[in-house]
Amino acid sequence: MSARVKAWLEILGDLFWLRPALIVLGCILLAQFGVWLETAHVAGYDPSSPDTNWGYSGGAEGARALLSAIASSNIGVAGTTFSITIAALTLASGQMGPRLLRNFIRDGRNQAALGIFLGTFAYALMVLRTVRTVEESPFVPHLAITGALVLALVAVGTLVWFVHHIATSINIETVVDAVQQDLCKSIAAHTRDEPGAARPAETPSGRAVAATGGGYVQAMDADALAAWAHENRVTVTLRVRPGDYVPSGYPLAFLSAQIEGAEAAIRDAVTLGRRPAALQDPEYSIRQLVEIAVRGLSPGINDPFTAGSVVDHLGDALCRIAPQHLPTGVVVRDGRPVLVHPVTDYDGLCDAMFHMIRQNAAGSVHVLGRMLDVLARVAEVERLPDRATELARHADLVVAAARRDVADPSDLADLEDRYRRFRDIASGVE
Structure with missing residues (x-):
């Protein structure tokens, strides 16, 4: 389909x-x-x-x-x-x-x-x-x-x-669990058992194909576009991924050579719509969970327990990713890359999960402590050093926010203990 x-x-x-x-x-x-x-x-x-x-x-x-x-x-x-x-x-x-x-x-x-x-x-x-x-x-x-x-x-x-x-x-827990189930399905659909081909280092160049109308990228038929590129012996470099907003006239892709019918092939492969869709965007469900947490941390609601529950579910998603490989966005046919497109990498997933929650949880000892605990649990099941480094970066940001905004010495000491526990676990991976 x-x-x-x-x-x-x-x-x-x-x-x-x-x-x-x-x-x-x-x-x-x-x-x-x-x-x-x-x-x-x-x-x-x-x-x-x-x-x-x-x-x-x-x-x-x-x-x-x-x-x-x-x-x-x-x-x-x-x-x-x-x-x-x-x-x-x-x-x-x-x-x-x-x-x-x-x-x-x-x-x-x-x-x-x-x-x-x-x-x-x-x-x-x-x-x-x-x-x-x-x-x-x-x-x-x-x-x-x-x-x-x-x-x-x-x-x-x-x-x-x-x-x-x-x-x-x-019920808030029912909603969080339902969104997390969607996130788990998205993770299962977007992860691989084996690592993909390495992305080329050169900057995309060549003939540009612009969008005729604006909208969110809802879906992308990578297989069909790769088959077209392989048939015409060109390399297509897309600049957008599902979830991105494309303004009118924005270059959707670059082609290594000028081919007749390229505009129709690329526009048929990239589906634009009025709003984002969860079909191929793994960050869609993450943004929904993060919004629940941020609203729970707002002064009008003041529900840090909901934010802590969201952090737990996000940690579960990262643990599911740990034994898998994320796609690199390179499609190879007969040993030659025919399609290169942006994808959500591990760093981008972690940023989408933790940045806004940390920024809005400044001063909330419960949420900051839960974030450090979740990062430690994820680091305990993660075996790739570059991912452990990314988890350590977020742990450093959390403890920096705690040192800046937590005034009570005993609360800060508890967060420092959790941070040291994380470093002890992460050092075994790095």
Whole structure:
């Protein structure tokens, strides 16, 4: 599947109305099918038979009253469900940041719950229009009405489940864990068992290919672009990576030689959008976690425990990276590099994880101490000296912030002890 198709599918996941619309359409088709079974006498259902009285066996007036009650109650519950969802989104936006709203909107369970209520309403309406009394040439679709009863019971269970789901989904620990799961999936997708080819040292030069429009790089089809470059025997050097913002007219890439059709090939391989996407950007989930921590450290919220929990989850992500290799951004075909593109390296990941938290945690002994402990744990499982050096750089920045902003001597002494413990562990790697 191409990167452009994947980016398109991810955009579809952001549409809150899509799943409910599909469920409503399915319920309408189900209602039509139930009525058809009754008119075609395919099922052989006889409401007067004692062997088949498990379904609806009343008359037209009772059917109309029942279907009207089901339709009116479910549309009311659907409005309540939507209101609860909006309240949850407002709470999440205020406490955890507006960028996390995307996670709630993309939650298929919220969309499915709303779809079930709207689908039951649509099903009841579609069946209700076929019910006719004696004065109208009597017709009562007993099977379809029985289906409406089943859907009504499903809607009752969905309401109870939905309230439970919303109550747990807005819990800060649940949100942090969900974002961390996305980060773990991104790490698994972007790490390798073997090291990649070394990046060339020369500065990119040659013919430039500029962007025709601005936007965030949401996805990049490196395989297709590398295949095109190999076929035309050129080297393509991209200047952007997923997550970068590209202004209009900015040179997207340089080509080692002028080739016809290069602009179309590069623009087809690089998908731009109005907002960043998590599809190929490993820093996307990191930024979400960091935003939760920074908001927790703000004076208005003052929740250092949330920031400490975020630091723990970020440390877990670095421990998952420890036995793996990050891509170098070089694609080789037949022993020759055909595509060179920017990638997120280990230093960039650590900077994205710790810089903003450290800057906003100045004076918070709990968070600074947790950062030193997490860095020590990561250093204990890390075996590459250059990565240990990067961890030591962040530990030096943390202890420097502590020496500058922590006034209590005993608190500072505790942080100094943790820093020395980190140096003892990191010295065994370096």
